[in-house]
Amino acid sequence: MTLTEVVAGVLEVDPAEVTDESGPETIGTWTSLRHLQLVVTLEEVYGLSFVFEEIRDVRSVGELRTVLRAKGTETR
């Protein structure tokens, strides 16, 4: 699964609607609860573990990609 697909799956939107600019402001279903579910999902998919502080203030898919890269995970 690509990062876009993971995000789309958790947020229940079509992957085509998700870009690196997408965030809580542009996708209505991106609530704080879904944000947590997204974190847990990313941990499972990429086999890593976050400290919540690292990721709770992330505001877009692009920023997610940056955080993942910082942890040594390149995403498609």
Place this chain on the structure above:
Amino acid sequence: MRDEEVLHRIRRLRRPDAAADPELAPGLVHLDDAAVTVVASAGRLLADVPVEKLASPDFPLRPLRVAVTGTFTPGTLEPLLRVALLRIGIAAEIHVSGFDQLVLDLSDPRSALAEFRPDVTLCLLHDGWFLPAEWDPGDLAGLADVLGERAGVLAAALRGYATRTEGAVLLHTVPLSPLEHRSLVSFRGRAELGRIWRELNSQLLELGERDTTYTLDLETLLVDHDGPVRDERLYRFASMAWTPTVERRYAHEAATFCRAVLGRTAKVLALDLDNTLWAGVLGDDGLTGIRLGTDYPGNCHRDVQRRALALRRQGVLLAVCSKNDPDLVTEAFAQHPDLLLRSDDFVAQAVNWGRKDENLRQLAATLNLGLDAVVFADDSPFECELVRRELPTVRVVELAGDPAGFPTRLLTEGHFTVLATGATDRERTELYRARAGRERFAATFDSAADYLHELKLRVTVREVDEHSLPRVAQLGLRTNQFTMTERAHTEAQTRTRAGSPDHLVLTVEVTDRFGAEGLVGGLWLSRDDPDAWVIENFVLSCRVFSRGVEQAALHRVAELARAAGATRLEALFRPTARNKPGGAVWPAAGFTVASVDDGTTRHVLPLHPPPRLLPAWIALEEGDIRA
């Protein structure tokens, strides 16, 4: 179907113009091994898919209103529950309350949950709701009191709710976080905390023993769960007390509960033999070569038998579905010292070289059950796939991998889960339950006659037909006690007689106030001498002994014989080691011994004046019989 394909098909269905996809709901089993996040994604996507696009005649979806309320935030339970329910044929409308709404939801008659009018209410509980935040490790007695009070609050809320809802309520036992355990420094103190905590769980279990409230023993089910019950980050940050994988486990159990509420429990377990009930191949390895003793792997297969026997003792019907030589199988069941299951434990045995899907189809027809009531367990991936493809409603248990895991595979899905094995009005359809009810019912009467009158027995004698023929032949071959010979008619012989004008094969069916017992007896008659009808064999299931059913059946036979112009009934009897109960019927019905010839006693009953054999407590119903 792979994970991606399932998700792709769901996405396609969400488009307003998408065509229906009847394979999708049964195909959700393909997500069984998928990551929990994939299942959650599928569940979220499915929320928008209309039921009409998922339903099909092969896999009907039943509606159910399910409410979830709890003491904590159920993070991903809703989508997981949606998938778990759809997967087993339930299209649920799900209502989820927010954080810690449980007591409010249950207490307030106008709560959003009450107004949703759920058929099933799932109550989620966590240790933090029961434990005071600052409990004193030096005062465990005080802690026990507080836990008791919390349980009391819950019990009171449930009592009020039970008076207002007709739906079922599911509680569960609550695992205690090891963090609390380790907060105590002494072993004695930890043990005491453990005891206090189990007392709380005992109270929760007790709450599930009355009204329409049930308790799931989640603490036990989490013993083999992989990973922690809670993720401390999710718990501290968002009050989520369960990790997604625990939610998934719970969703599976809750869905099984919902199926039991709907009464969609499987009734028959059809078992393969070679490498399922024993290790090895009977036809190749022989009776002494198959393994099922106390050593591995025989002990694994023996345990499969033990579990199947336990199911049978709780009312599940067992059947054999095996490609094998029937004579070898009969010999094995009769002679192998380590077999726990014997021929008597099975209601039917399909032992032949035919296709298993055909055998299962016939089995269901014979037992007069739908294919969705059948569970098929086999170690062969080929047979499992064949049955899945040809009979999508049959529930397949593939016994794959190490045989040590077979018993778990057989039982984990919960195919046979029911709400209670006692008898209530709604649950009385199953035979074993009806019988349990009859016995309790009997205990409330002073005399047997009172009891029999109140049973409201109805007996129907009718001519055998295509549908009942295999069953009555089976019954004849299987019956040892109420039978007139050790040489019962085979199915082929029964079929010949059914088609012959000189013979008549009759079935006996019984119904009472607890439900239908179904086909319980058979009569094989010869009428080539128009003056004397001869009862060649008469069998009756031991389930209906001592109720006068045999007299009622003979009454009907006498009526028929008289109407056809016969002047007497004759009955043959050959004693065996076990058929004394059968032989006793003739003197009891007024027959006298006419002759004894080569071990066969011929009894006779004159039909003038018409014999009165019908007990006062039985209503004889008309069944179709050719002249």
